Amino acid sequence: MNLNLQHYINGEWIGAESENKRQIINPYNQEIIAVVPEGNESEAKAAIAAAREAFDNGEWATTPATERGAIVTKIAELIERDKEELAELESLDTGKTVEESRGDMVDIAGVFRYYGQLADKDGGELIDSPVPNSISKVVHEPVGVCGQITPWNYPLLQASWKLAPALATGNTLIMKPSEITPLTTIKVFELIEEAEVPAGVANLVLGAGATVGAELSSNVDVDLISFTGGIETGKKIMQAASGNVKKLALELGGKNPNIIFADTDLDLAVDQAMNGVFFHAGQICSAGTRLIVEEGIHDTFVNALVERVKQFKLGSGFEEGTQMGPLISAEHLAKVEKYVETGMKEGATLAVGGARPENPALQNGFFYLPTIFTNCTTDMDIVQEEAFGPIITVEKFSSEQEAVKLANDSIYGLAGGVFTNDIAKAERCAAKMRMGTVWINEFNLYFPHAPWGGYKQSGIGRELGKLGIEEYTETKHIFQNLKPEPLHWF
Numbered sequence: 001m002n003l004n005l006q007h008y009i010n011g012e013w014i015g016a017e018s019e020n021k022r023q024i025i026n027p028y029n030q031e032i033i034a035v036v037p038e039g040n041e042s043e044a045k046a047a048i049a050a051a052r053e054a055f056d057n058g059e060w061a062t063t064p065a066t067e068r069g070a071i072v073t074k075i076a077e078l079i080e081r082d083k084e085e086l087a088e089l090e091s092l093d094t095g096k097t098v099e100e101s102r103g104d105m106v107d108i109a110g111v112f113r114y115y116g117q118l119a120d121k122d123g124g125e126l127i128d129s130p131v132p133n134s135i136s137k138v139v140h141e142p143v144g145v146c147g148q149i150t151p152w153n154y155p156l157l158q159a160s161w162k163l164a165p166a167l168a169t170g171n172t173l174i175m176k177p178s179e180i181t182p183l184t185t186i187k188v189f190e191l192i193e194e195a196e197v198p199a200g201v202a203n204l205v206l207g208a209g210a211t212v213g214a215e216l217s218s219n220v221d222v223d224l225i226s227f228t229g230g231i232e233t234g235k236k237i238m239q240a241a242s243g244n245v246k247k248l249a250l251e252l253g254g255k256n257p258n259i260i261f262a263d264t265d266l267d268l269a270v271d272q273a274m275n276g277v278f279f280h281a282g283q284i285c286s287a288g289t290r291l292i293v294e295e296g297i298h299d300t301f302v303n304a305l306v307e308r309v310k311q312f313k314l315g316s317g318f319e320e321g322t323q324m325g326p327l328i329s330a331e332h333l334a335k336v337e338k339y340v341e342t343g344m345k346e347g348a349t350l351a352v353g354g355a356r357p358e359n360p361a362l363q364n365g366f367f368y369l370p371t372i373f374t375n376c377t378t379d380m381d382i383v384q385e386e387a388f389g390p391i392i393t394v395e396k397f398s399s400e401q402e403a404v405k406l407a408n409d410s411i412y413g414l415a416g417g418v419f420t421n422d423i424a425k426a427e428r429c430a431a432k433m434r435m436g437t438v439w440i441n442e443f444n445l446y447f448p449h450a451p452w453g454g455y456k457q458s459g460i461g462r463e464l465g466k467l468g469i470e471e472y473t474e475t476k477h478i479f480q481n482l483k484p485e486p487l488h489w490f
């Protein structure tokens, strides 16, 4: 593997000689695909010191935004140049199909392009000051040193949502990818180096959350922590960040409702219900795993969905025709199996799946069959909790109000969908659904221009769009008195 399997700190690749190593496993066959250094608090502290020095005494923060934007755009061009290598690395690391990874790489280059062109579009604002003979202006400045922590399901996509805006706005950063899927993040740091981002501005530390991640979250020299991952980890990071009142950006879990009205196009709704869940074996924060179906079409819809799901082809992400790869790890497979067991115990009806595949060719991978539970009720754990796998629960509703009530009965508020031909009804539902993204007659579509993030326990703040770059700025009001005179008040 032609990759710098090391940390990248202060412009240097280090760690090859480290005795602490971690094996990176291909979830399709459990083969070791790489061995990387396992960083800990000392590497994290070294990276934080490099980022602090680069921000406080370097030139990145004061580099003209146009120049920073050009460098971020250069990274996009390099990603496009190496997109096939990146896609194959991503699929090797995560098990997702290479077709999905190719789509991710297009999205990722688009994120860097979007923020590359946005970098110099915020010249601040002159305020029409109410004070005579004065100038009042508002400017946006970089936050400072940013800790960035990402999950294993979309390693480079979630990293791009953090790296691109942080660099575009003149911040310095320390990126910690998930310890189980670091390969494409390592590769993008090779491209960051090739794009000549100054040493110390962007740093990469490989390692676990409880060591490297915890240091980034608590260290007083880190000004902002941007985290994407599970709710429980997010709570730990909130606590750790409170030490120096860091700025927080949290992108957390989801249990995303997909409301199917009887007046929808059935084929469309069945097709989109699968698109909403089974990409990457359902390991998607915004997976529409909570189907809420109008009574009148429930049986027809479920039967059609079950028949389509029974045809799924599971296999290697590199094999032509594979529709679903493995789950990420043995631990995660066990978690998904536990949720299926819970669903059975709670009285849900297993309509399809509910087991590992019997295909001998898949026995070395962490495979699980696409699974659908019917006769589900909102009080069930299988309905309320994020299994983060290929499991759909189906509830019934009889009125628009009931559908929205069910959709909102959740601690989560990341995303949701509504399928109906009555657009006024769809808009009424969208207005009442308490979540950061609502799709009407679509599911799981996202692009750099629109903000992404959650209501309730699905997170704090937004990534993507203009809000995604504002997360990485502080706002300052500069007031200038043009005719200063003593007040003689005291």
Ligand SMILES: NC(=O)c1ccc[n+]([C@@H]2O[C@H](COP(=O)([O-])OP(=O)(O)OC[C@H]3O[C@@H](n4cnc5c(N)ncnc54)[C@H](O)[C@@H]3O)[C@@H](O)[C@H]2O)c1
Pocket: 149, 150, 151, 152, 153, 154, 158, 176, 177, 178, 179, 207, 208, 209, 210, 212, 213, 214, 217, 228, 229, 230, 231, 233, 234, 236, 237, 251, 252, 253, 254, 284, 285, 286, 386, 388, 414, 454, 458, 459
């Ligand atoms: N909202 C979104 O945009 C979004 C996108 C992708 C994934 N997710 C969520 O991520 C979760 C799956 O990812 P995961 O299993 O990698 O999540 P996770 O919370 O287990 O780990 C995420 C990252 O946090 C690190 N980490 C773990 N403990 C830490 C600690 N104490 N301090 C600091 N860092 C720590 C991990 O090393 C990893 O890099 C799901 O809940 C999914 O919904 C959300």
Ligand SMILES: C[N+](C)(C)CC=O
Pocket: 153, 154, 157, 283, 284, 285, 286, 444, 446
């Ligand atoms: C890529 N995204 C954020 C839509 C789903 C992540 O799990």
